[in-house]
Amino acid sequence: MSDAILKLAGISKSFPGVRALSNITFDVRAAEVHALLGENGAGKSTLIKIMSGVYQPDEGVMTLDGGTIAFNSPQEAQDRGIATIYQELLLFPELTVAENIFMGHAPKNRFGAIDWSTMREEARKLLASLDIHDLDVTSMVGTLSVGNRQRVEIAKALSHNARILIMDEPTAALTEHDVERLFGIVRLLRSRGVGVVYISHRLEEVFLLADRVTVLRDGEFVATKPVSETDHDGLIEMMVGRRLDALFPKTEAPLGDVVLELENVTRQPLTKDVSLKLRAGEILGIAGLVGAGRSELAEVIFGMTPAESGTIRVDGRNVRIGSPSAAKRLGIAYVPEDRGRQGLVRPMRLAENVSLASLGRISQGGFLNRQSEATLARKSIDQFRVRASGIDQIVSKLSGGNQQKIGLSKWLATEPRILIMDEPTRGIDVGAKAEIHRMMSELAQEGMAIIMISSELPEVLGMSDRILVMRGGRIVAEVDRADATQESLAAAMMSDASASMAVAAE
Amino acid sequence: MSDTTAPRMRLTVTHELVLLIALFVSLAVLSVTAERFMSVGNLLNQGRLMTEVALVALPMTFIIITAGIDLSVGSMFGLSAIMLGVFWHNLGVPLPAAMALAMLVGTAAGFFNGLLITRLRVPPLIMTLATLALYRGLAEGISQARSVRGYPEWFFVLGQGEMFGVPTQLWILVVAIIIFWIVLTRTTFGRSLYAIGHNETAARYSAIKVDRIKLIIYSLSGFMSGLAGVIFVSRVSTTRSDMGTGLELDVIAAVVLGGTSIFGGVGTIAGTVLGFTLIQLLKNGLALTGVKGDATIVVIGTVLILSILITNFLQHRRGGDG
Numbered sequence: 085m086s087d088a089i090l091k092l093a094g095i096s097k098s099f100p101g102v103r104a105l106s107n108i109t110f111d112v113r114a115a116e117v118h119a120l121l122g123e124n125g126a127g128k129s130t131l132i133k134i135m136s137g138v139y140q141p142d143e144g145v146m147t148l149d150g151g152t153i154a155f156n157s158p159q160e161a162q163d164r165g166i167a168t169i170y171q172e173l174l175l176f177p178e179l180t181v182a183e184n185i186f187m188g189h190a191p192k193n194r195f196g197a198i199d200w201s202t203m204r205e206e207a208r209k210l211l212a213s214l215d216i217h218d219l220d221v222t223s224m225v226g227t228l229s230v231g232n233r234q235r236v237e238i239a240k241a242l243s244h245n246a247r248i249l250i251m252d253e254p255t256a257a258l259t260e261h262d263v264e265r266l267f268g269i270v271r272l273l274r275s276r277g278v279g280v281v282y283i284s285h286r287l288e289e290v291f292l293l294a295d296r297v298t299v300l301r302d303g304e305f306v307a308t309k310p311v312s313e314t315d316h317d318g319l320i321e322m323m324v325g326r327r328l329d330a331l332f333p334k335t336e337a338p339l340g341d342v343v344l345e346l347e348n349v350t351r352q353p354l355t356k357d358v359s360l361k362l363r364a365g366e367i368l369g370i371a372g373l374v375g376a377g378r379s380e381l382a383e384v385i386f387g388m389t390p391a392e393s394g395t396i397r398v399d400g401r402n403v404r405i406g407s408p409s410a411a412k413r414l415g416i417a418y419v420p421e422d423r424g425r426q427g428l429v430r431p432m433r434l435a436e437n438v439s440l441a442s443l444g445r446i447s448q449g450g451f452l453n454r455q456s457e458a459t460l461a462r463k464s465i466d467q468f469r470v471r472a473s474g475i476d477q478i479v480s481k482l483s484g485g486n487q488q489k490i491g492l493s494k495w496l497a498t499e500p501r502i503l504i505m506d507e508p509t510r511g512i513d514v515g516a517k518a519e520i521h522r523m524m525s526e527l528a529q530e531g532m533a534i535i536m537i538s539s540e541l542p543e544v545l546g547m548s549d550r551i552l553v554m555r556g557g558r559i560v561a562e563v564d565r566a567d568a569t570q571e572s573l574a575a576a577m578m579s580d581a582s583a584s585m586a587v588a589a590e
Numbered sequence: 591m592s593d594t595t596a597p598r599m600r601l602t603v604t605h606e607l608v609l610l611i612a613l614f615v616s617l618a619v620l621s622v623t624a625e626r627f628m629s630v631g632n633l634l635n636q637g638r639l640m641t642e643v644a645l646v647a648l649p650m651t652f653i654i655i656t657a658g659i660d661l662s663v664g665s666m667f668g669l670s671a672i673m674l675g676v677f678w679h680n681l682g683v684p685l686p687a688a689m690a691l692a693m694l695v696g697t698a699a700g701f702f703n704g705l706l707i708t709r710l711r712v713p714p715l716i717m718t719l720a721t722l723a724l725y726r727g728l729a730e731g732i733s734q735a736r737s738v739r740g741y742p743e744w745f746f747v748l749g750q751g752e753m754f755g756v757p758t759q760l761w762i763l764v765v766a767i768i769i770f771w772i773v774l775t776r777t778t779f780g781r782s783l784y785a786i787g788h789n790e791t792a793a794r795y796s797a798i799k800v801d802r803i804k805l806i807i808y809s810l811s812g813f814m815s816g817l818a819g820v821i822f823v824s825r826v827s828t829t830r831s832d833m834g835t836g837l838e839l840d841v842i843a844a845v846v847l848g849g850t851s852i853f854g855g856v857g858t859i860a861g862t863v864l865g866f867t868l869i870q871l872l873k874n875g876l877a878l879t880g881v882k883g884d885a886t887i888v889v890i891g892t893v894l895i896l897s898i899l900i901t902n903f904l905q906h907r908r909g910g911d912g
Contacts, residue, residue: 425791440793
């Protein structure tokens with residue numbers, strides 16, 4: 085084993101009112117992938133921000149190649165060969181791939197002007213060295229897919245001769261195919277001696293990719309272990325401090341009447357001739373690739389983009405759902421995919437977010453009742469075990485899992501009968517995930533009809549009573565829980581031929 | 591202070607405190623430098639002069655909180671004033687009805703702004719810049735540069751008269767301030783304005799009727815501009831087509847000085863009230879001190895920049911990196 089390039093010892097960091105990290109030990113060696121695990125709020129983000137120079141530790145020592153260092157800015161860390169790729173990619177969409185890669189350190193010609201041809205050439209070489217040959221360095225970054233943008237970001241990091249690459253949940257927004265390619269690139273970097281710090285919520289990735297794993301919990305160091313000496317359950321136990329009996333506790337719920345029925349519903353371009361039935365107490369899973377039209381279908385049912393043709397029935401009565409408020413009156417709730425953009429008003433307080441979809445319930449004649457609002461917010465905190473300093477905390481300060489709980493409780497406050505959840509556990513930690521699943525199960529028990537859109541096949545398989553597979557805006561397969569396997573679903577999601585086979589196999 | 595105190599509340603209160611201090615400092619300085627400044631008569635008269643800007647600044651606060659803007663207020667103000675003259679003088683409509691119709695014209699003009707902003711998704715800045723020209727052009731075309739005079743005596747009570755020793759329009763302003771303040775702080779409507787300003791998409795996904803709310807606030811802006819226009823005609827006893835030119839700048843300056851963020855989601859009626867009061871007192875006090883008009887504008891501009899710097903400083907110190 086090679087020696088550590090970067091070492092952190094006894095690192096502590098506090099923010100007003102919170103001790104984010106206490107006495108953390110961490111090191112990165114050359115040519116290894118070191119996974120960093122922990123629930124949301126465990127301190128992973130703070131730790132990588134210390135390594136990348138965004139924050140300065142209150143206590144503790146950082147050493148690089150044996151010498152003590154203190155970064156005063158991200159720039160300094162970058163100059164010393166530590167590059168960070170954040171979840172939100174920091175690229176300029178209106179500039180080309182080459183310009184983004186060399187932003188701030190473009191090659192100059194002898195007149196001091198930017199040497200465009202050298203820049204393009206260097207950019208091509210960098211990408212080629214990462215085994216990326218299908219990316220045009222002159223195309224605008226804004227036109228690229230998320231996977232491609234991430235590759236540009238990696239190339240940009242390497243253009244600074246990074247020896248340590250920190251990746252914060254790089255696969256959170258990627259398709260299956262892009263994940264494969266990312267893994268290829270990470271392994272390539274490792275073989276070249278780069279030390280990679282890899283943060284992910286997907287434990288499978290840790291076993292596929294990492295050499296060592298460090299677990300944090302509540303800002304404290306739990307352990308660093310070689311991946312070969314751990315297993316799935318062991319890691320979860322280290323992360324949450326307890327054993328999770330089952331990640332998908334879907335219990336059988338008695339199915340009631342059909343509450344929602346769609347017949348040949350169409351809304352161009354991504355909802356085509358969709359028919360489905362949803363019963364009380366049922367969890368209907370909708371699987372499909374990104375762009376298959378799953379969220380678009382949800383938005384049709386929710387009235388965000390009303391149906392152009394076809395029939396929608398709620399409790400057997402024909403209805404027209406022309407707006408979200410019409411959907412809300414019919415008892416339909418939609419917890420959207422994108423928490424930050426669609427689900428929450430993050431600069432506002434927790435109580436204000438919880439009540440936002442049910443302002444009518446906490447007011448009389450248009451006048452807000454602050455008392456009812458506070459009661460509602462406290463109830464949500466208790467019911468969902470939201471970790472927050474209080475009902476007046478600003479929502480953007482909460483961890484992802486807690487934000488998701490607020491997004492859900494906000495809609496449960498409207499007392500819906502039909503609940504559509506779009507990627508309910510994306511980007512949240514194992515503990516919060518289990519709680520959301522438990523919640524969904526309980527709601528189904530109480531007779532709620534639930535549509536769950538998810539890209540995680542284990543989740544779809546574990547939680548759904550019945551699964552619909554969508555592709556190109558159509559429902560291409562319907563599978564009962566008992567008959568579904570990961571393979572049959574994946575096949576239906578990808579190709580026409582296998583889809584018809586999956587249907588035939590029913 | 592406990593952890594449960596809302597940071598946003600603390601922030602705006604602090605900004606208002608800064609303004610309040612600025613207000614008292616100005617009062618103190620001006621009362622020393624200008625003898626006639628600190629008299630009840632002068633201060634009440636300043637209230638009279640301030641009312642038109644103030645009335646329009648109230649709905650402007652709502653609009654800017656939703657991250658919108660209404661540049662056409664001066665033109666709606668002028669159009670309403672002209673229409674008052676046209677209805678009463680040219681068409682022979684009884685004056686009370688003409689006043690109502692003039693305000694209705696203002697409301698319709700605002701409604702038209704709102705309609706195009708919500709239906710065609712034209713950015714408010716572009717839309718109201720266009721109607722700024724359009725409504726002014728209409729006002730000039732209709733009036734054909736003729737002014738209307740000879741309003742009956744009772745009409746001047748509104749703009750020149752007094753009730754219980756206080757200018758009539760100040761009573762109207764006080765009532766309007768109270769209504770706007772209650773709506774913004776105590777109602778679901780006010781809450782929705784903040785939500786729209788912070789994140790319009792999320793507001794839509796929360797089943798808030800965003801378009802309807804926008805339609806209402808832009809119409810309200812038209813209505814209040816119309817009301818201010820009618821009061822202005824009563825104050826100056828005449829109607830001319832160039833009335834209210836440049837009003838939008840005074841109004842927006844007052845609202846922004848009051849701490850309402852042009853990016854949306856932040857702002858209070860109390861801040862706006864302090865904003866227009868401070869501007870009016872500075873204008874008057876400096877004029878009485880013998881400062882020339884140009885220099886007065888420089889001082890007001892400086893105060894505006896300072897207040898924004900102070901607010902930004904306070905925001906950064908609170909670590910607004912959420």
